Amino acid sequence: MKMLWKDQIVSEFPGVERNVPLSELTSFRVGGAARFVLRPQSYEEIKRAVAFVKSFGVPFVLLGKGTNVLASDAGYDGVLIRFDAPMHAPIYDGVRVTVCGGTSLTQLARDTVKRGFMGLERLCGIPGTVGGACAMNAGAYGGEIGQILRRVRLLKNGTDAWTDVRDGDLGYRRSAFSFPDAIVLEAELELCADDGSAAETMRDCMEKRREKQPLDLPSAGSTFKRPEGYFAGALIEQCGLKGYSIGGAQVSQKHAGFIVNTGNATEADVSALIRFVQDTVKERTGVNLEPEVKRI
Template sequence: MKLISENVFLKDYYFYRAGGTARYLACPETAQELSGILEWRRKKGVSYTLIGAGSNVLFSDDLFDGLVIVLAGLNRWIVRSRQRVICGAGVPLHCLIEFTALSGLAGLENLYGIPGSTGGSCLMNAGAFGSDISDNLEKVEVLDSEGRVLTLSRGEIEFGYRKSSLDGYIVLSAEFLLKYADPLSLKKKIDLTASKRDEKQPVESCSCGSVFKRPENNYAGTLIESCGLKGLRIGDAEVSEKHANFIVNKGNATSLDIYRLIKYVKDTVYNQKGILLEEEVKLINF
């Protein structure tokens, strides 16, 4: 099938810029292409995994002996009708927020700067500064495991902290209901949000964003820093000096370097603080 490539290096397809190869890789741009790829997979009987923009995943250095479907280019369009915005899954979240802000529609601006696609953000219920993407979500269009296109309303989806019941579906598009606001004020707000991220997070480095979810009544970064782990390195993987809940690739880190550092940090926090951190990053093929 011409949409599917073989023996592809994975480092060009996700933020960490590490990892091995995929036996097969496909980058669909339409739901029709995606359906064809999934049908090819079913006939071949190969395993598969899905990634969006690749902002919260880590592949091992080994061969992924299956199909990697990259959804970053899927349905890259945005449609507005008054206070409603419908956005294709592959649209980068920051592009959606810039569009809504310029359109004078408020509700998503606290999420500005979160890396990743709109579809992936819905799947994991991305959030920041007291807001989650589910706060303004009205419905999503998804592809189910049988290849059927379904529309799910907000009430049919369960959302939690960095998770949702959309896991198991492929998000095709999402519809948001927003509030009218002054575009200039919204522009200032997203600029302020961006500057806060630049100040506190290593946005200039290759990372997956927050490695660990926030534990109850605490912060992963605070716990990691209090264990004296800032700046700790294994190979070219480093616990960021800027924000301890980020592990960055300083140049040539292998996935094993990053994985070992994740495990070391997790074990150290548990041994010293008695708190078991839960990974927010999705570990694939380990």
């Protein structure tokens, strides 16, 4: 008799976890359970996992550290592949560094500065993975990973290959290297020699984060993309919404660009607040706010 995929996944991937609350896998700390969670330990295992779910036609989603996602209260009835740990240490070759997609971006930024390089110092403090940063073209304080990303090793349409980054592959908080189109297995970044300012810049950026961002409460960072010519936080504050709450979701008192979970928020609370903020800002200022967070 043919084995069901739910039985087979357990025999093929003995480490698979069942019914894991998405609130434990995402920085927003909301969401129901993911039916199966795989945490591959090697590139081969990621490829095997993707081939497995595709062969059975099972829904699947890829997550890094889950710091830019809003997970449904209904959970995820499929396979969640969690790629949030490095398969190997960064490999330095002159000013180039090749790094695993599961590496912490903040740890990498610190490591590069310690070794006398510049390029990542402004991105220190972004709490995701390098793969997640490539997918989102993460950036802060004038720096963006796209500025130094030269090549990516992608798992795409069943093939695993390095590809050069071309003009147009990355834009503001978007990239061609994002799940479900592709999985970033590794990235090659081009740094430059530190001119002596990297450590101080990194400290300043971290200080600004601590000063301005509600780091004591769960969130997914900036909830909305920056609308051209405006700042989302300033528009939201101007509409009197700072501190506005729906259930356990609140427009942060510290930074109106962040929606935070004050303790018992559900995805429904966060979604209702996102809609309310969008509607209010549109009505009062005419500006459309587009969510930056991805949904599961």
